[in-house]
Structures are given as structure tokens and as C-alpha cells.
Amino acid sequence: xxxxxxxxxxxxxxxxxxxxxxxxxxxxxxxxxxxxxxxxxxxxxxxxxxxxxxxxxxxxxxxxxxxxxxxxxxxxxxxxxxxxxxxxxxxxxxxxxxxxxxxxxxxxxxxxxxxxxxxxxxxxxxxxxxxxxxxxxxxxxxxxxxxxxxxxxxxxxxxxxxxxxxxxxxxxxxxxxxxxxxxxxxxxxxxxxxxxxxxxxxxxxxxxxxxxxxxxxxxxxxxxxxxxxxxxxxxxxxxxxxxxxxxxxxxxxxxxxxxxxxxxxxxxxxxxxxxxxxxxxxxxxxxxxxxxxxxxxx
Amino acid sequence: xxxxxxxxxxxxxxxxxxxxxxxxxxxxxxxxxxxxxxxxxxxxxxxxxxxxxxxxxxxxxxxxxxxxxxxxxxxxxxxxxxxxxxxxxxxxxxxxxxxxxxxxxxxxxxxxxxxxxxxxxxxxxxxxxxxxxxxxxxxxxxxxxxxxxxxxxxxxxxxxxxxxxxxxxxxxxxxxxxxxxxxxxxxxxxxxxxxxxxxxxxxxxxxxxxxxxxxxxxxxxxxxxxxxxxxxxxxxxxxxxxxxxxxxxxxxxxxxxxxxxxxxxxxxxxxxxxxxxxxxxxxxxxxxxxxxxxxxxx
Numbered sequence: 293x294x295x296x297x298x299x300x301x302x303x304x305x306x307x308x309x310x311x312x313x314x315x316x317x318x319x320x321x322x323x324x325x326x327x328x329x330x331x332x333x334x335x336x337x338x339x340x341x342x343x344x345x346x347x348x349x350x351x352x353x354x355x356x357x358x359x360x361x362x363x364x365x366x367x368x369x370x371x372x373x374x375x376x377x378x379x380x381x382x383x384x385x386x387x388x389x390x391x392x393x394x395x396x397x398x399x400x401x402x403x404x405x406x407x408x409x410x411x412x413x414x415x416x417x418x419x420x421x422x423x424x425x426x427x428x429x430x431x432x433x434x435x436x437x438x439x440x441x442x443x444x445x446x447x448x449x450x451x452x453x454x455x456x457x458x459x460x461x462x463x464x465x466x467x468x469x470x471x472x473x474x475x476x477x478x479x480x481x482x483x484x485x486x487x488x489x490x491x492x493x494x495x496x497x498x499x500x501x502x503x504x505x506x507x508x509x510x511x512x513x514x515x516x517x518x519x520x521x522x523x524x525x526x527x528x529x530x531x532x533x534x535x536x537x538x539x540x541x542x543x544x545x546x547x548x549x550x551x552x553x554x555x556x557x558x559x560x561x562x563x564x565x566x567x568x569x570x571x572x573x574x575x576x577x578x579x580x581x582x583x584x585x586x587x588x589x590x
Numbered sequence: 591x592x593x594x595x596x597x598x599x600x601x602x603x604x605x606x607x608x609x610x611x612x613x614x615x616x617x618x619x620x621x622x623x624x625x626x627x628x629x630x631x632x633x634x635x636x637x638x639x640x641x642x643x644x645x646x647x648x649x650x651x652x653x654x655x656x657x658x659x660x661x662x663x664x665x666x667x668x669x670x671x672x673x674x675x676x677x678x679x680x681x682x683x684x685x686x687x688x689x690x691x692x693x694x695x696x697x698x699x700x701x702x703x704x705x706x707x708x709x710x711x712x713x714x715x716x717x718x719x720x721x722x723x724x725x726x727x728x729x730x731x732x733x734x735x736x737x738x739x740x741x742x743x744x745x746x747x748x749x750x751x752x753x754x755x756x757x758x759x760x761x762x763x764x765x766x767x768x769x770x771x772x773x774x775x776x777x778x779x780x781x782x783x784x785x786x787x788x789x790x791x792x793x794x795x796x797x798x799x800x801x802x803x804x805x806x807x808x809x810x811x812x813x814x815x816x817x818x819x820x821x822x823x824x825x826x827x828x829x830x831x832x833x834x835x836x837x838x839x840x841x842x843x844x845x846x847x848x849x850x851x852x853x854x855x856x857x858x859x860x861x862x863x864x865x866x867x868x869x870x871x872x873x874x875x876x877x878x879x880x881x882x883x884x885x886x887x888x
Contacts, residue, residue: 296887328886344887388883473883480874537871553874562860562884568867573835576778576851585686585771586860588626589594589642590887 296389298344299354303361304376306332311364312339318356324349337372351403354383358407362463367438377434377441378464385470388561396470397421404454404468414455414465421469423453438464475525476557479540482550486512489519492543503531528564534571594687596642597652601659602674604630609662610637616654622647635670649701652681656705660761665736675732675739676762683768694768695719702752702766712753712763719767721751736762773823774855777838780848784810787817790841801829826862832869
């Protein structure tokens with residue numbers, strides 16, 4: 293059973309397809325790494341690239357993405373709706389299999405050092421890799437964006453973790469860090485009353501005193517006239533899918549509302565589904581890493 | 591996403607560890623194949639080897655297993671409790687990912703031909719590969735065992751599908767075929783009354799007019815004093831785990847009995863768990879092959 297790490301760099305280019313392809317090609321060229329997905333948003337002028345594989349190979353691919361993006365993307369002429377501070381804006385490492393967070397953090401620091409040394413691009417460590425609590429949240433690190441960053445990195449509080457206290461003239465700065473996999477999990481209700489979804493969202497989310505590592509809000513699916521609890525599962529090992537699903541059912545019942553379905557948007561690690569099956573089938577002593585056939589082939 | 595096939599040859603040696611290791615080494619030596627498990631039973635004098643990988647590589651490993659077993663195992667001096675007819679007794683191919691049964695059947699026929707041609711070992715095709723309905727069931731094919739096989743293969747009804755109408759003098763004959771993955775799934779009840787487990791087993795199994803591709807019987811777990819419905823799921827795509835689990839709950843309720851847990855013995859394909867999670871979370875339009883991260887790395 294091999295270690296498996298995921299990486300989801302965001303680059304500040306979503307319009308010039310040739311540039312996006314040139315950056316994505318860097319991932320395609322690394323053995324031991326599988327390109328899972330990439331998509332561009334024109335109004336954000338930003339692309340998200342997802343790949344996974346053997347951790348050291350993933351780190352190599354992430355470095356090449358950063359180098360190519362810094363070569364081809366000039367933040368001094370970049371416009372777009374999404375906040376950004378660098379040509380490669382953020383590089384998260386995510387442990388998927390057989391590795392713990394500490395190992396991902398260590399690799400993120402190795403990558404950060406190499407990016408600063410070889411591309412001359414200053415790096416902030418964020419999330420689990422952050423060197424101080426105030427640097428954990430990406431939005432706080434990115435505040436001021438590219439345009440304000442030259443001044444920001446001169447403040448002692450915001451000196452980069454690697455590299456000099458000045459930005460790269462065209463590529464800005466980048467945030468590198470380790471975090472848990474994120475699952476976008478939405479639960480649809482038998483009502484069109486978005487207030488019910490909002491009330492449930494408030495109860496289940498961590499910020500409302502609900503479940504750890506859960507973010508949630510109510511939305512209305514206008515085409516279906518269905519109220520939805522839209523959820524980010526930020527740590528499915530801490531708070532599993534079934535717990536959120538069952539709690540939403542319980543809270544919905546108070547309004548005479550039931551759950552009509554759910555959605556998983558994008559990718560989910562296999563373990564999140566295996567944990568769900570394990571719970572509902574009450575499987576005794578299930579060892580998903582040994583007993584799931586495909587795990588022996590990864 | 592790569593094709594994935596499993597193979598579970600049974601060889602008629604469970605006592606001489608050096609012989610078992612020599613046969614298993616043949617699997618270890620084939621690139622593109624992962625050895626998942628192997629175990630020997632001394633009283634049966636039989637070993638089960640499980641491996642999986644790229645289909646053509648799996649076929650190559652299966653051939654090597656057959657050849658080595660025929661070299662090292664002499665059925666004229668074999669004793670053991672389990673019925674057997676050959677040094678390598680049976681070789682099932684099982685489709686796991688991205689391949690259908692027809693493809694597995696075709697590969698099983700290629701293997702059968704090669705075994706007959708190069709090892710001079712006659713082959714019966716069985717299960718999905720069977721050339722006639724009376725050859726589908728392995729027990730029917732094996733009836734008479736090694737000792738009766740020399741005479742049996744002379745009957746027109748039992749001429750081998752490949753090779754001559756005479757057995758290999760020491761290695762006998764072998765059954766080769768394709769079948770669905772089998773999941774050993776047991777459900778534990780809140781009673782020690784094995785009669786309740788027996789009644790439920792009768793209702794849910796195919797032979798009692800219950801669910802397709804389900805075999806079941808009641809057993810008593812003596813160490814725990816727990817009655818269990820012991821189930822073989824012979825085609826989890828046709829009858830999924832959740833359906834059996836929920837039906838057992840419903841039938842148990844009639845006796846005031848509840849389900850206290852379940853067990854999966856040995857391996858299960860990932861899809862069986864993904865289907866279970868999909869059902870209980872009511873996921874809309876879930877595409878497990880595209881949305882499960884690890885599927886992109888297999």
C-alpha cells in the first residue's frame with residue numbers, strides 16, 4: 293500500500309488557454325503523478341488544478357507548476373474577481389492514504405524552501421503548516437492582495453516564512469500548506485423555504501457550536517425550487533458524512549421537513565464512503581485499508 | 591482508469607510450505623499484478639491464492655501458477671478433506687473495474703487453451719465461461735474427483751473443453767472460468783436462537799425464492815452465543831449489500847429481534863461500499879468511477 297498525497301494549486305490565469313495548458317503540462321510530465329482534474333473560471337481569471345500520487349512526485353509537480361506559473365503569469369496586469377496575491381496563488385498538500393498530517397506539513401515546508409530558493413518567490417506557510425495562528429487562515433494571509441503585498445511583507449507580522457521580505461516583481465507571493473481533504477456535500481430538503489435550510493445550517497456548523505470542521509449555509513436551488521443545506525466537510529475523519537446527514541434529518545424533522553437527497557460535488561476520498569458504509573451496515577472490526585480490494589493496488 | 595481483474599486459484603497443497611511458496615512466487619514475479627492474499631488449510635490440504643491487476647498480466651500469472659502447481663503437486667499421492675480434481679483445482683477470473691463479464695470469459699478461454707496446449711492439462715470451462723448448462727456448477731464438474739476423472743472425461747458429456755479426453759497423469763484436470771466477485775457478508779442478530787437466523791436465511795436466499803445471487807444459512811456463533819445469518823453475496827451489483835441488510839432487519843423484526851452488527855470476511859470491492867454509501871446518503875447522480883479520488887489512480 294503506497295502513500296498517496298493530493299495537491300490542488302490555484303493559478304491566477306483563467307482566460308489564456310495556452311498558458312493554462314502549459315502549466316498543466318508540467319503536471320502531466322511527472323511520473324508517479326495522476327492529473328485528476330483542472331478547470332478555469334474566466335471571470336475569476338483563475339484555474340484550479342488537481343493531481344495526486346506518490347508524495348515526493350507530487351511535491352516535484354507542485355514545484356514545476358509554481359515555476360511555470362511564475363514564468364508565464366504577470367500579476368501587474370492581472371484582473372479578475374477572485375482575490376489573489378501570486379501567479380501561483382496557493383498550493384495545498386492533502387494527505388489521502390497512509391500518511392499523516394505531520395508528513396504533509398514537512399513536505400509543504402520542503403516545497404516552500406525550494407520555491408523561495410529557486411524561483412525567488414517568497415512563501416507564506418498556511419493552514420496546518422502555519423508558523424503562527426494569525427497565518428493559518430488563507431484569507432488573512434492574502435488580505436491586501438497582490439497590490440498591497442509589497443508593503444505588507446515589510447511588516448514584521450507578515451514577513452514571509454521563506455524568501456526575502458519583498459515580493460517577486462511579477463509573480464507576487466504564494467501560500468503553501470497542508471490541510472485535510474475537503475468534501476463538498478449538499479443536502480436537499482423537501483421544502484422550498486430557504487429559512488429552514490438556514491436554520492439547520494446554523495445548528496450543524498462549527499461556527500454555530502455544531503459539528504467540528506463543518507461549514508454550512510442555506511441556499512435555494514431555484515431551478516428545482518428546493519432548499520438546500522450546502523456543506524463543506526473540512527475533515528471527514530473528524531466529522532463523517534453520515535453524522536452530518538443524520539443530524540440534518542433530525543433537525544429538519546422539527547419543521548416537518550425531510551431529506552430528499554444529497555449531492556457530492558467533485559471528488560471524494562474512498563475512505564469517506566467506506567466509513568459511511570461501515571456505519572450504516574454496522575460492520576464489526578472492519579479494516580478498510582486491508583479489506584477493500586482496490587487498496588492493495590494503489 | 592485501468593482495467594482490473596482478480597484471480598483466485600485454488601491449489602491442492604496446504605501442507606508443504608515450500609511448495610506453496612514456490613507457486614506464490616510465480617505470482618510475485620509478474621509485473622502489473624499485486625498479490626492480495628494467500629492462505630493454506632492443512633486438513634483440506636489446499637491453498638487459496640488471491641491476486642489482481644492488469645487483465646493480461648493476471649492471465650499470465652494464472653498460467654504460471656498452473657504450470658508450477660502441475661510440476662510440484664502429484665494428485666496420485668494427495669489426501670485432504672476438500673474435494674479436488676487437479677494440482678491446480680480451479681482458476682476463476684473476476685471483473686473488478688472497467689471490464690465486463692464477456693471480457694473475463696474471453697480471457698478465461700485464452701488461458702484454458704494455453705494450459706491445455708503448453709502444460710498438457712485438460713481444462714473444463716465453468717461458471718460464466720461454461721460451454722453447456724450442466725458444466726456451470728463447479729461441484730458438478732468436480733464430481734468423482736481426481737480418482738474418478740480418468741473415466742469421467744471419456745464420457746462425451748464430460749469431454750474437457752480444451753485438451754485431450756484423458757487426464758494429466760499427476761496433475762489431473764482444472765476448471766477455468768469467469769464469475770462475479772463474491773462477498774462473504776454475515777449479519778448478527780440480538781438472539782441466540784439459531785432457528786430465527788435459519789428462518790431469515792431461507793427467506794432471503796435465492797434458492798428460497800428470495801434475492802437473486804444470495805446464498806444464506808443460519809449459524810450460531812458459540813463463543814458469543816449470537817445467532818448469525820451467514821451470507822454469500824454472489825453478485826453485489828445485482829443484489830447490493832444494503833438490500834440484504836435492510837431485508838434481514840425487516841424479517842428479524844417479526845421475531846422481536848434486531849440486527850446488532852455485521853461482518854465482511856476477507857476482501858470486498860470498493861464499489862460495494864460506494865453503492866452502500868450512495869444508497870444511505872441518497873446521493874443524487876453519484877458517478878463513483880469519476881468522483882472517487884482513488885479511482886483515478888488505479
